[in-house]
Amino acid sequence: MPKDRMTSSGDAPVLVVFRHDLRLSDNPALAAAAETGRPLAALFVLDEMSPGIRPLGGAARWWLDGSLRALAAQLATRGVPLTLQCGGMAERVVTAAQALGAADVVWTRRYAAAEQAADARMKSELARLGIGAHSFNGTLIIEPWEVRNGAGQPFRVFTPFWRAVRASSPVRALAEAVPTLRPHPRPLPSEDLDTWRLTPTTPDWAGGMRAAWTPGEAGALASVDRFLRDVLPGYAERRDRPDLLSTSRLSPHLRFGELSPVRLWHGTRTAIEAGATPAAESDIEKFLSEIGWREFAYHLLGQFPALAMAHFQPRFDAFPWRDDRMALNAWQKGRTGYPIVDAGMRELWHTGWMHNRVRMIVASFLVKHLLIDWRRGEEWFWDTLVDADPASNAASWQWVAGSGADAAPFFRILNPVLQGEKFDPQGAYVRRWVPELAALPDATLHRPWTAGELTLRDAGIVLGRTYPRPIVDHDHARARALAALRNIR
Ligand code: FAD
Numbered sequence: 001m002p003k004d005r006m007t008s009s010g011d012a013p014v015l016v017v018f019r020h021d022l023r024l025s026d027n028p029a030l031a032a033a034a035e036t037g038r039p040l041a042a043l044f045v046l047d048e049m050s051p052g053i054r055p056l057g058g059a060a061r062w063w064l065d066g067s068l069r070a071l072a073a074q075l076a077t078r079g080v081p082l083t084l085q086c087g088g089m090a091e092r093v094v095t096a097a098q099a100l101g102a103a104d105v106v107w108t109r110r111y112a113a114a115e116q117a118a119d120a121r122m123k124s125e126l127a128r129l130g131i132g133a134h135s136f137n138g139t140l141i142i143e144p145w146e147v148r149n150g151a152g153q154p155f156r157v158f159t160p161f162w163r164a165v166r167a168s169s170p171v172r173a174l175a176e177a178v179p180t181l182r183p184h185p186r187p188l189p190s191e192d193l194d195t196w197r198l199t200p201t202t203p204d205w206a207g208g209m210r211a212a213w214t215p216g217e218a219g220a221l222a223s224v225d226r227f228l229r230d231v232l233p234g235y236a237e238r239r240d241r242p243d244l245l246s247t248s249r250l251s252p253h254l255r256f257g258e259l260s261p262v263r264l265w266h267g268t269r270t271a272i273e274a275g276a277t278p279a280a281e282s283d284i285e286k287f288l289s290e291i292g293w294r295e296f297a298y299h300l301l302g303q304f305p306a307l308a309m310a311h312f313q314p315r316f317d318a319f320p321w322r323d324d325r326m327a328l329n330a331w332q333k334g335r336t337g338y339p340i341v342d343a344g345m346r347e348l349w350h351t352g353w354m355h356n357r358v359r360m361i362v363a364s365f366l367v368k369h370l371l372i373d374w375r376r377g378e379e380w381f382w383d384t385l386v387d388a389d390p391a392s393n394a395a396s397w398q399w400v401a402g403s404g405a406d407a408a409p410f411f412r413i414l415n416p417v418l419q420g421e422k423f424d425p426q427g428a429y430v431r432r433w434v435p436e437l438a439a440l441p442d443a444t445l446h447r448p449w450t451a452g453e454l455t456l457r458d459a460g461i462v463l464g465r466t467y468p469r470p471i472v473d474h475d476h477a478r479a480r481a482l483a484a485l486r487n488i489r
Pocket of ligand 1: 239247248249250251252254255290291292293294295297354355356357359360363381385387388389390392393394396397400
């Protein structure tokens with residue numbers, strides 16, 4: 001870290017550029033700027049212009065709005081205004097640095113190819129102007145290029161990857177806290193967040209998200225405390241149950257960098273040592289390995305920048321995907337006739353989030369029961385998830401589709417009825433998100449088309465009217481998917 005150069009520039013200001021690291025604590029870039037003792041200014045750039053940049057989806061834009069308001073309020077208590085600007089990353093940052101007379105600019109590194117290209121342009125332009133450019137890892141435990149297999153190649157399989165990460169040099173210590181910051185006396189001109197229209201108005205579809213989430217660092221840290229106390233004990237055993245509060249729900253906080261994985265790495269162990277959680281070692285190991293899947297997704301993105309667009313295994317290019325708009329629409333709306341699939345898709349639409357087990361079920365259903373290209377599913381998730389992530393979303397879709405690096409084999413076709421009965425055994429999840437089925441007895445809740453006429457009548461259900469019949473028969477779909485797979489052998 002080029003701290004020496006940053007401290008040798010007299011009292012010249014430092015510009016801190018925020019992007020997907022919207023927090024004050026354990027933020028190595030901000031900590032390095034604060035450590036210089038020099039005046040600093042804070043800038044966030046909404047970049048939807050740089051070549052190849054993928055604009056955020058609707059749910060993520062809603063989250064970003066809340067997260068920026070929270071960050072601005074936190075910085076304001078330290079006297080630092082958050083300057084907001086919209087435009088090309090390199091151009092905006094360079095212009096701001098010049099306007100400020102900054103000697104140094106600091107930021108947290110990003111990993112999608114177009115983001116890296118924009119940041120490389122920013123770095124070379126700053127260097128040309130004699131302004132120091134300093135980037136930090138504030139997003140990952142290990143960056144994509146930092147770990148290699150015995151042959152010096154990137155990993156393609158999760159288990160050896162994670163073993164290598166665990167065996168590599170110790171995870172960095174938490175960055176210094178920044179109790180005080182020295183604001184630059186002349187604030188940069190800022191755009192008004194309201195004019196960015198990140199939140200929906202007509203119609204306002206964000207009510208369910210507002211009820212479910214508190215974007216921002218304070219919300220993230222409160223969720224960590226709750227998770228360590230109430231959810232981590234038993235996590236290894238319960239994490240597949242969508243009917244229970246069985247996982248951390250930290251994914252959107254991690255996505256926007258309101259929380260670092262390094263804090264979770266150290267925090268879980270510290271909590272056990274301090275007796276702050278009754279969790280067992282196996283719970284921690286399982287939880288950290290899930291964080292490991294996030295690391296692995298970035299490791300894959302690093303070696304395969306087209307992760308969201310092209311099959312990791314090129315043999316899948318010949319797969320006979322079906323173009324079926326009506327089926328895609330039924331899946332998106334949660335009207336497939338399979339209760340666990342419909343519950344998941346409605347939870348997603350309502351709250352911007354879905355439990356991991358159900359993500360696997362609905363993704364498998366789209367790709368294998370409907371034979372619809374996983375990229376249509378990835379796009380829908382990109383638009384509707386508050387945690388939509390350039391690495392984890394694409395890697396997970398390819399994992400389910402069987403086209404990924406370390407993927408579930410395509411022929412493993414999840415049966416939505418058996419999955420529902422196993423992981424939502426009393427039907428609480430389905431009853432919550434598909435209320436028109438709530439009065440069905442447990443025995444037929446996950447397979448309403450097998451219920452007798454009287455049972456359906458007593459439950460107030462008319463199949464095909466109040467709730468759809470299955471849009472595809474499971475046995476037929478399974479046979480069709482396996483036949484399609486034979487095309488690419
Ligand atoms: P926990 O079980 O508490 O896990 C803790 C953290 O580990 C999560 O917050 C997340 O950051 C990480 N994590 C857990 N599982 C995975 C995984 N399989 N892959 C990568 N990271 C993981 N996760 C995203 O963050 N963004 C996405 O866009 C995304 N898209 C997905 C799409 C599909 C089709 C599938 C099957 C999974 C996807 N996931 C995605 C992974 C996973 O479903 C979510 O991370 C998880 O459900 C978030 O809930 P949680 O925070 O309660 O998880």
